[in-house]
Amino acid sequence: MRLARRDFLSLAGGAIGGVALGNVTLRGLSRLNEALAPESALYPGEEKIAYSICSMCSGGCGLRVRTVGGKAVKVDGNPSYPVNRGGVCPRAQALLQWVYHPDRVLSPRRRSKPDQPWETISWEEAVNTLAVTLRRLRAADQQNRLLVISGRGSGLVTQLCSSFLSVYGGNPLFCLPSGMETTQQALELMAGRPETSEGGAYRLAYDLENSRYVLNFGCDLLEGWGTPGHTLRLFGRWRDSSRGRRTTLIHFGSRPSVSAVRADEWVPMEVGTYGAAALGIAFVLISEDLYNREFVANSTSGFEDWTDAAGRQHIGFRRWVREEYRLSVVSEMTGIPSETLVRVAREFASGPGAVALGPRQSPTQPGRLSDALAIQALNALVGSVGAKGGVTLVPDRGWPLPAQDAGGIQPSPSLEKMLSLLEQSPEVLVLDEAAWLFDVLDTAHLDMLRRIPMVVTTSSLEDATTSMATLALPDCSPLEKWAEGQSPSVYPYELLGLTEPVLSPRGESRPWTEILLALAQATDPAIAAKFPWKDLPALLRANADQVASRQNGYLFGAEVDEQWQRLLERSGWWGPDWNSAEQFWEQFRTKGGWWDPVGWPAEPQRSFSTPSGRFEFYSLKLDELLRARGGIRAASQLPPDWDRQILPHHAALLPPTDPKQFELVLEPYEPLTFFGGGMRELPFLQQISGPYGGPKGWQSWIELSEEDARHRGIQGEDMVWVESARGRIRRRARVLEGAMPGVVGAPLGGPPQEGRWAVPEDSLAEILVPISDPVLEVRSHTVTRVNIYKV
Template sequence: MPREEDTHSMVNFLMQGFDSPLTFDLENADFILSFGCGLLDGWGSSGRMLNVWRRWATNDRQHKTHIVQVDPRASNTASKADLWLAPSPGTEAALALGMAHVIIKEKLYSKEFIDNHSFGFSDWFDEKGLEHKGFSGIVLGKYSPENVENITGIKSRVIIEVARKFASANAPIALAGRGKGTFPGSLYEFMSVHALNALKGRVNNKGGTLITDDVPLAPWADVVYDSVANNGLTKERIDRAGTLRYPFTRTLIHKFAEVINGSHSSPVDTLLLCSANPAYTMPDNQSFIKALKKIPFIVSFSPFMDESSMMADLILPDHSHLEKMVDIVRPTGIQYPLYALSRPVVKPLYRTRHTGDVIISLAKRIGGSIASSFQWANFEEAIKERVSGLYDAGENKVSWEDVKKNGYWYTPRHFFGKRSDIFKTASKKFEFFSTKIELAIKTYSKGLRPGKPSGLEGKSFDDALLNLGISAKGDEVYMPHYEEIKSGGDKNEYPLLLLPIEFINLATGWIGNPPFLNKTLFDYQLTKDDLFVEVNPKTASRYGLTEGAKAILKSPKGELSVRIHHFDGAMPDVIFIPFGLGHTAYDRYLKGKGVNPNEIIDPIEDPLSGQPVWWNTRVKLIKI
């Protein structure tokens, strides 16, 4: 399922040339500029984040880490930060570029990094002699603090003040995200935030974003394709990820449902679901449920009777997390190569089986090239073969038995400040002007893909931008910039904005919340089966909604029954609704507790990336 990591991977690829998520040396940073990351609300590795926050908080005055949280709601992170900025939702890119304007105008950027290790900062000429606008010129021309104030609602003097503090810090870092990072973000927004790191030369520097080596796992042998596989590989993916229209995106699960729903009969005849519950977790989950109903045969490997399993034709239950072996390759945001192995601590209680073992056994039963491609006796052997690469890599040699005993392998050493030969872009530098975006959009506009269908054959460049959802023009298209995310609903009919939120003690993924964690929710979040939404008191008073009042929350996609909680930390005219409740499956401890925001989210596509925008649904409140 797509996550925030996928957006970070695209940013890393487009601006630095690496096809992996960004990593952050938070432990050594002295100024944290967080654009929505719930650092105390479950973002990244929670144990790491709680530990590093304690470190920030206990530093003496001379080594204090200053924390600025950008968030339209007073979350736990915002409440404990040194400064809280609450811009209008979806305008974070403009805010980041407003700060970039100050840094560039006042020449507070790292001249050494900009002059020697970046491309596209200043105006330049290409090999044909054509002049191109630089990032600095566009930012100075469009994103003055006064203009950004009109977009975001943040006072220009505050923008200037924060930009200067960020620029004057010894080890500042800017982070892009939303909540726990469960869902993908906006590509141009994340690029805009990362541009702040580049301006200060915080790429591969202590306390900044790091370029690290991959975990040196041994590759498995190449798969031997049979005729069925070869035939399938000639076709475009059903979700359109990696096509001309979505060149940088690994997965577009919402497009998968869209294509199936738009077909007379399902192009998929068999669907395997592993560690996924899309019937619950997907924005506009009703569309995915509709698609699931059209697929002839569905197999679920879930150990839980979740929403997707209830629609399956066959359930082959996996072990629970305490009963199985799982490997973890570099948890989110970790700044060094790390490999962890979670081992079973109890024997399986029921007649379950590890999904990896099931897949290997099925492959052997099919026979032929498929069986020969799965050469292991079981899943543990497959992992063991991968782990052999940790020993063969040379440094920090460990054996399979060492990893099983210790549970992890990592290499914390890093060459801070190394700049030569680290970028894998076409320019061999950090790219404010992304040559990969330029090539992809120009290729898309010309329909250049021999032997493949193109949706824009013969169309103009402007038509291509329109189809990609990009409103910018000229060279700005290839650089970090602010794209206003349009919502599907009529603002007059749906005057409020719905913004889902995540809590550290409320599971929002494919596994439901443990019953005992439900006990940690306050009675103004969940009372019996009623879910509360957070509403600014001024907004609630306009609708005559008192504390605890019942209301209908309606969007163009549907409606939910909720109760009202007055919260001064909620932005006016924005409704904040928790993710993680509203299950229609599981047991009596979860089923029917609260409502699921995904039922009424009306997602539109993020420009260029195509990922669903889940924070921009227009809604209205109806008093009951």
């Protein structure tokens, strides 16, 4: 008998947790890793411990590095660094393989075309080669023919690059999305922008350390959500019995991911129904009177039916949910049994510190706004917006780049916009740590890239960006330069990290920051005047002076001292750790950074910076945005079902298709080891990425359920075709115990395509059908209908 998806959903749940992914294990060093072993062996000489900041992803965790005889031999977490407090994710363990990689690009290079051999050149020639072209474009008023794409997270180098582009004119910097943009926009629409004093920047933050109950709608918490080093540390604390309380984690999702399996309970559900599930839980909270009545009555609007200034009647959130999202309806949409929704809702509402995360989000797969609105409505119902253990938007000042007129951060265009800029034939494309881009580019886009006259890479490894480039400006590894960090994604406090170089740079590699300063000098005196620092330490010192003058926060120290300082500050006492800018600078770089741990709202937020001054279940900003987009000027022009578009709702994710044509739904995911793209040239990361690593290199796979495999005569390790409306690719099959029938998973990205350990294979991007959010118009590769059959 064939097990249908519906049967699976009713049988499954937490019971399946713990069986999946059982064969994803650390396999130890293989021959690939042995190739690098001589470089990381012990060396005679003095042993030292130094501190640095990881840039293997945008998280920027603090590192503790052991060196022997001038060689780095071990990397751990820095116990004083508040983001990760001594922990690191597996990616950081591969850092030494980056430093000592046998194929490191160690000097600037140039060539006429990508298929021509490289010529090694001096830094002066390299910077001038780029500066001459930039000058010519500027003289012809064609600055928009320069496009810079970065894979770095927020930080001083990103701000400097963005400022350079702002002064140069033309396109803003495109950065790898954090994946949190949709959730942030939903919260901004419903709760308003926070008050900010400098620059106006802000970001999404969760107080997960103090959360009691976490409802996770599909986020891969343990595989690269937010800042992995921080999230993994939190996960350990949630289960730390010495805290005296345990945080419960409930995972809603369609794939037996590591996060689903390690959660207290996995609630399997139909793909793309997060909004419906959240509204089903809202239905229980409202029907059973379990919601936070005080917060809803005093601090929200749109909960009850209301009439606007033009006299138009609107349905309130309460009636909307009770009429449209009854349990039987939600259960039918999501496949989640009604009793599960009721039980989870009651637990969620049973005390403070409950928070809902999601929808499923990652840098290349932003969730949908309609789902995010429903999830934020859930947070409002339990009073967790701007409250301890909850979610809020916090000011994000970051590094106070001196000379504000050098131009601040401009908003990055969306992935959609970036692809359209690529289509407009830029003359110069700079790829700064941007190997992630190749996970989302199909053959047509790669051909566009090949037609760009000058492609510049900052990569220090032979990767997809160097294969396309005609000019290589190799950056150092993080251990070979001044490292700086700032508050990473979803982190609740303001923080700036700073460390000196641990090692001398290998070869002629140089920090990208210094290349940018040299480029400003070489391009135009008017631009150079905005960037007067002679090198990176001079720039960092100027920034440090500004932080010192803020007169708040603390230099990093032992956790126990910080808790005492926090207590004092909450009681109205604060005393600086420094007496002068000079003293601040000395301690800033030796202690590793500065932070302000008192920033999270001490008292629950009561008023919001929305048009109504309250949290809005019916976002007036969204109403205004959609009216403007539709050219609607008068209320009489609004369609009768207008409120449906504004209120949190479920929207079908996949376009209707003949189910016989494509029976399965493919959900790509980003494994932790390749989170944010790049670094797949490192053998250790290849090795721990999945079941098909080995001496010949890593191979991508497709995960399918035992039922779907049996039905197609497929066994584990068979080669299969995965076919969508866009084409077909080959993959090795992985039959996954616990996987839902009808849903297949696949890692986004694959083995290296360049270098000595390259494993050529079809790109998943060739078959993914992009989906665009109807409101935000943001492109994502969330799900695609496919068929699978044996090769």
